[in-house]
Amino acid sequence: MVRFLLILPIVVALGGCVTPSLYQWGGYEEALYAGYKDPTKMEALRLKLEAHIAEMEKSAQKVAPGLYAELGTLYLQAGSSDKAISMYSRERDTWPESKGLMTAMIQNLERRQQARAEAAK
Amino acid sequence: MKIVSSALILAVLTGCVAQPVKQDMSAFHATAPRSILVVPTINKSLDVDAPNYVLAALPVPIANKGYYVFPVNTTKYVLEQEGFYEGERIHQMATPDLAKLFGADAVLYVSINRWDAQYAFITTVVTVEFDYRLVSKDGAEIWKESKRMQYQPQNNNSGSPIAMLVVAVVNAAVTRAAPNYMPLTRQANQEVFISGVNAIPDGPYRPASSKQ
Numbered sequence: 001m002v003r004f005l006l007i008l009p010i011v012v013a014l015g016g017c018v019t020p021s022l023y024q025w026g027g028y029e030e031a032l033y034a035g036y037k038d039p040t041k042m043e044a045l046r047l048k049l050e051a052h053i054a055e056m057e058k059s060a061q062k063v064a065p066g067l068y069a070e071l072g073t074l075y076l077q078a079g080s081s082d083k084a085i086s087m088y089s090r091e092r093d094t095w096p097e098s099k100g101l102m103t104a105m106i107q108n109l110e111r112r113q114q115a116r117a118e119a120a121k
Numbered sequence: 122m123k124i125v126s127s128a129l130i131l132a133v134l135t136g137c138v139a140q141p142v143k144q145d146m147s148a149f150h151a152t153a154p155r156s157i158l159v160v161p162t163i164n165k166s167l168d169v170d171a172p173n174y175v176l177a178a179l180p181v182p183i184a185n186k187g188y189y190v191f192p193v194n195t196t197k198y199v200l201e202q203e204g205f206y207e208g209e210r211i212h213q214m215a216t217p218d219l220a221k222l223f224g225a226d227a228v229l230y231v232s233i234n235r236w237d238a239q240y241a242f243i244t245t246v247v248t249v250e251f252d253y254r255l256v257s258k259d260g261a262e263i264w265k266e267s268k269r270m271q272y273q274p275q276n277n278n279s280g281s282p283i284a285m286l287v288v289a290v291v292n293a294a295v296t297r298a299a300p301n302y303m304p305l306t307r308q309a310n311q312e313v314f315i316s317g318v319n320a321i322p323d324g325p326y327r328p329a330s331s332k333q
Contacts, residue, residue, distance in 0.1 A: 021181075021185050022184065022185050022187065022326060022327065023184065023185065025181055028181070029177055029178060029180070029181045032177040032193075032194060033174055033177040033178070033303065036170070036173035036174060036176075036177055037170070037174070064184060065180075065184045065188075065189050065190050065192075066180060066184070066190055066191065066192030066193070066195070067192070069191075069192040069195045070192045070194050070195055072195070073192070073194060073195040073198050076198075077198070091192075095189050097155055097156035097189035097224070097225075097226075098156075098189065098191070098224075099224065100223070100224025101191065101199075101223050101224050105199075
């Protein structure tokens with residue numbers, strides 16, 4: 001009975017006034033919060049985003065705004081600029097509004113890679 | 122569990138109540154932004170962790186309303202690379218410059234006015250309060266809203282006075298150990314962006330069939 005009373009308001013809330021979610025987020029909000037609370041948990045956010053994006057792509061569903069780019073930035077911070085560029089490109093191809101920022105990020109990373117390659121010659 | 126269920130009941134009670142004053146949305150409609158840049162928040166509370174926590178809770182409701190929301194952690198990272206670490210400094214930048222840097226149609230500024238738990242005799246009141254401002258890339262304010270949310274564990278009044286006292290003490294102890302800021306913050310954002318009378322209009326990605 002108690003359990004039922006607890007569930008009832010949830011049902012009412014969902015049916016009453018909550019706009020249905022447009023996207024699946026794969027636990028992004030909670031994992032980002034956890035990462036801000038404890039920076040060692042940013043790794044868990046990366047794993048979560050990787051798994052979620054793979055799942056969305058496998059089932060041909062649109063990935064929510066920003067998720068590719070957030071994963072790209074986590075790669076960048078971990079030093080993998082190739083993987084970051086790949087994610088920024090996917091964000092740009094999925095969401096035209098991100099084009100300016102993503103193109104700038106990609107070009108910046110490519111320039112850095114070229115500079116490093118030339119320095120190594 | 123008790124806190125979670127109480128918060129839900131509270132959410133139901135306060136979630137759909139219409140507020141009396143309806144804002145003029147003509148400036149918003151004239152701008153019709155497609156993309157929103159959510160920048161790091163300003164903190165006027167005493168909790169140094171609040172700005173990041175609040176930032177994490179903003180993109181999902183705004184994107185679900187139909188807007189492209191720039192990735193908040195990437196935005197924060199880019200601004201830090203430019204030397205901007207503090208929300209206060211970012212909020213002082215000219216909006217057109219900021220919007221241009223990211224290619225955004227509008228910039229959302231959020232300031233945290235309250236984020237605290239006040240302990241009184243056998244009870245605790247948790248309060249969050251935010252100001253929200255949306256400014257177009259031309260620098261014109263197109264929407265604003267404020268929201269305060271409070272949570273106080275409710276004591277069942279069915280038992281004897283001593284039983285009620287015990288329940289109240291336990292509630293206060295649980296609340297004190299883990300103040301319930303995030304459910305309140307999510308609820309504030311839900312009302313401000315989605316269910317409230319002054320919620321922002323549906324964005325371009327919200328299909329017409331699901332418009333309210």
